[in-house]
Amino acid sequence: MAVDSSTGLPAPAVPRQRPWLVLAVLCLGFFVILLDTTIVNIAVPELTVSLGATLDQVLWIVNAYTITYAALLITGGRLGDMYGAKRLFMIGLVLFTTASAVCGLAQTPAQLIAARALQGVGGALLTPQTLAIITVTFPANRRGAAYGIWGAVAGLATVAGPAVGGWLVTSLNWRWVFYVNLPIGLAALGLAAAFLPDLRFNRRHRLDWRGTALVSLALFLISFGLIEGPSHRWGAVWGPVTIPTVLGAGVVVLLLFVWQQRAHRDREPLVPTGIYANRDFAVMSGVVAAISFGMLGLFLPLVIFLQSVLSLSALQAGLVLAPMSLASIASAPVAGRLADRYGGKDALIFGLVFWAGGIALVLWSTRIDDDRGQLIAGLVIAGLGLGMTFAPLQSIAMRDIMPNVASAAAGLMNTARQLGALLGSSVTGALLQAQLAARLGPAADQNVDALPESFRPWVLDGFHKAAATAKGLEVGAGQSGAHIPADVPASVRPAIEQIALKAFHESYIPAMRLTLILPVIVLALAVIGALFVRHTGRPRTGEERTPTG
Numbered sequence: 001m002a003v004d005s006s007t008g009l010p011a012p013a014v015p016r017q018r019p020w021l022v023l024a025v026l027c028l029g030f031f032v033i034l035l036d037t038t039i040v041n042i043a044v045p046e047l048t049v050s051l052g053a054t055l056d057q058v059l060w061i062v063n064a065y066t067i068t069y070a071a072l073l074i075t076g077g078r079l080g081d082m083y084g085a086k087r088l089f090m091i092g093l094v095l096f097t098t099a100s101a102v103c104g105l106a107q108t109p110a111q112l113i114a115a116r117a118l119q120g121v122g123g124a125l126l127t128p129q130t131l132a133i134i135t136v137t138f139p140a141n142r143r144g145a146a147y148g149i150w151g152a153v154a155g156l157a158t159v160a161g162p163a164v165g166g167w168l169v170t171s172l173n174w175r176w177v178f179y180v181n182l183p184i185g186l187a188a189l190g191l192a193a194a195f196l197p198d199l200r201f202n203r204r205h206r207l208d209w210r211g212t213a214l215v216s217l218a219l220f221l222i223s224f225g226l227i228e229g230p231s232h233r234w235g236a237v238w239g240p241v242t243i244p245t246v247l248g249a250g251v252v253v254l255l256l257f258v259w260q261q262r263a264h265r266d267r268e269p270l271v272p273t274g275i276y277a278n279r280d281f282a283v284m285s286g287v288v289a290a291i292s293f294g295m296l297g298l299f300l301p302l303v304i305f306l307q308s309v310l311s312l313s314a315l316q317a318g319l320v321l322a323p324m325s326l327a328s329i330a331s332a333p334v335a336g337r338l339a340d341r342y343g344g345k346d347a348l349i350f351g352l353v354f355w356a357g358g359i360a361l362v363l364w365s366t367r368i369d370d371d372r373g374q375l376i377a378g379l380v381i382a383g384l385g386l387g388m389t390f391a392p393l394q395s396i397a398m399r400d401i402m403p404n405v406a407s408a409a410a411g412l413m414n415t416a417r418q419l420g421a422l423l424g425s426s427v428t429g430a431l432l433q434a435q436l437a438a439r440l441g442p443a444a445d446q447n448v449d450a451l452p453e454s455f456r457p458w459v460l461d462g463f464h465k466a467a468a469t470a471k472g473l474e475v476g477a478g479q480s481g482a483h484i485p486a487d488v489p490a491s492v493r494p495a496i497e498q499i500a501l502k503a504f505h506e507s508y509i510p511a512m513r514l515t516l517i518l519p520v521i522v523l524a525l526a527v528i529g530a531l532f533v534r535h536t537g538r539p540r541t542g543e544e545r546t547p548t549g
Contacts, residue, residue: 018195019137023146025195026130027153029093029188032181033123034154036065036100038161040116043174047112050174057109063227064113068120069127070418071219075212077128077411078270082207085136085407086196089129090189096122097185103178131410135398136199141340143398144391148336151390155328155383162318199403211270214257219415221250226422230429271412272405281409283529284397287348288413289420290526291355291389296424297519298359298382301432301512305366309505323376324358327383328390336391344392345533351388352530356523358382363516368505396533424522428515435511440503 040062048058080088099118106112130150138146168176225247234243261269276282299321306317331351338347361378394413401409 019142019146021195022137022197023134023149025188025191026089026133027150028184029089029126029192030130030150031153031157032184032188033096033126034157035161035164035184036096036119036123036181038158039165039177039180040065042162042165043169043177046169047174051106051109051112053109053112057113059228059231060113061109061116064116065120065123066418066422067220067223067227068117069123070223070415070422071216072121072124073128073415073418074215074219074270074408074411076124076126077132077408077414078207078212079125080129080132080407080411081405084198085129085132086192086198088125088407089133089196090192092122092124092126092129093185093189093192094122095119096126097182097189098122100178100181100185104175127414128407128411131394131398131413132403132406133196133199135401135406135410136403137197140399144336144339144344144395145333146336146391147394148333148339148391150394151336151387152329152332154390155325155332155387158325166318206268208261208264208268208270211257211260211264214253214260215270218250218254218257219419221246221253222419223422225250226426229426230433234430270408272402272408275401275405275409275412278400279532280396280399280534281401283532284393285413285416286529287352287389287526288393288397289416289423290522290529291352291386291393292417292420293424293427294355294359294519294523295386296421297428297522298362298516300425300429301515302362304432305508305512309366309368309508310372320372320376321379324379324383324386327380328387331384331387332390335388336395339392339395344395345530348389348392348396348533349527349530351385351392352523352527354385354388355382356385356520356527358385359516359523360520363513363520366509366512366516368509424519428518431518432511432515435514436507439507439511 044058044062047053047061053061076088076092096119099115099122102115103112103119106115134143134146134150164180165177168180225243228237229243229247232243236242237246261271265273276285302321303317306312306320312320335347335351358378358381361381362375363378365375365378397413398406398409
């Protein structure tokens with residue numbers, strides 16, 4: 001009988017002669033899940049016209065996937081421990097691929113929203129199994145390289161999503177943004193059936209239904225509040241129900257879930273008992289949330305800067321951002337090999353420092369007269385640092401996790417990652433909006449003297465109203481942040497547009513710089529947290545599984 005020497009548990013049968021083929025299959029399934037998180041946004045304008053969707057419906061088309069995905073990751077991980085990671089990977093892939101076909105065939109916004117939610121269910125079932133299978137398939141001294149490739153796939157999906165989506169929408173139509181998942185999903189499904197190991201342990205699990213219901217509801221409420229907060233200005237949603245009420249209810253239910261897990265710790269709770277007593281796993285959960293916070297905290301202000309201040313098109317803005325993703329793809333496998341050879345702690349800290357330093361350089365480079373060289377240099381440094389965090393982080397987090405709860409642990413890690421991303425987008429978005437609103441009116445006051453006196457009160461009133469509501473701000477490519485009515489005389493329009501553009505630039509750049517300080521601070525805290533990681537040395541070498549009599 002074979003046992004895992006690091007845990008003493010029976011080792012599952014793993015096709016050790018072809019672990020890299022197993023990794024390739026996992027990455028293919030993981031790629032199609034991540035691709036769908038970025039590819040859909042580029043199709044929003046066309047599907048809005050095609051389906052006659054309102055703005056609120058468009059938001060739900062984008063967010064139904066994210067909310068469902070975040071809410072069910074923990075449950076998906078535990079189901080993998082119960083019924084086998086391979087089985088759950090394939091079930092998730094079937095659901096996701098089927099839902100993609102339904103998305104492409106949708107005739108109404110409601111049908112598309114429902115299909116997007118089903119995609120989220122499939123993604124939540126599949127994602128935790130990838131890390132779990134990697135953890136059990138590869139010995140400790142080779143996992144870093146495997147995690148590095150897994151992380152590089154995440155960077156590749158980030159680059160490919162907007163580019164592939166833009167090409168499909170332009171060449172065919174928005175439905176092909178979903179149809180493209182079908183051949184990839186079917187190929188991954190066939191390869192998974194043939195090559196993924198069927199990981200089973202002698203111990204049987206049971207599902208904690210109460211815990212599942214509580215944590216799913218809590219994560220749904222928190223995700224909903226964070227995603228919908230900015231569009232509702234953190235106020236009313238339906239009647240007396242407000243965003244703070246939704247978030248507060250989510251926190252209360254989450255605390256109730258924590259109490260329930262502790263009260264039932266002798267009955268196999270949803271969150272494996274003692275998993276957060278593992279210091280490295282607990283610290284890495286916070287670090288992965290901080291990394292995602294930094295990513296979304298950077299992208300939102302930067303994309304607006306590139307399009308509204310530098311007047312780049314969406315494609316040009318994407319090309320400016322591409323070096324960052326390419327740098328992360330290049331550095332992730334290298335960091336994985338370094339983690340295998342020297343241990344993950346130092347590589348992770350260096351990656352976090354580079355990640356935060358790159359964002360700080362981007363912050364410094366946000367000037368209207370910049371030649372973009374310094375900006376791109378900052379993005380490359382940030383991308384190199386981001387790629388360096390993938391493998392060490394996963395290696396440290398999963399190192400001492402028992403294989404029979406690996407899927408649950410992976411689900412918890414991915415939930416932390418998703419919540420960090422939601423916090424990054426919502427908190428930095430709210431800060432950016434508040435700073436811009438506070439600066440826009442005074443900037444207009446300083447620049448309005450260049451207009452004929454009869455137009456000054458009207459222009460000032462427009463800017464102050466836009467700043468007060470934050471809903472009058474337009475931040476597309478080359479726009480100034482305020483709408484100019486069509487009945488404005490042609491002789492005055494160029495002057496008003498110039499004043500509006502100057503006022504917006506003078507408001508946005510300092511607002512963006514102040515906003516970008518927040519992700520740098522969060523990442524600095526992550527560096528401090530990483531100092532408390534226990535394991536610093538080289539991973540164990542030799543075979544993880546040794547035969548016994």
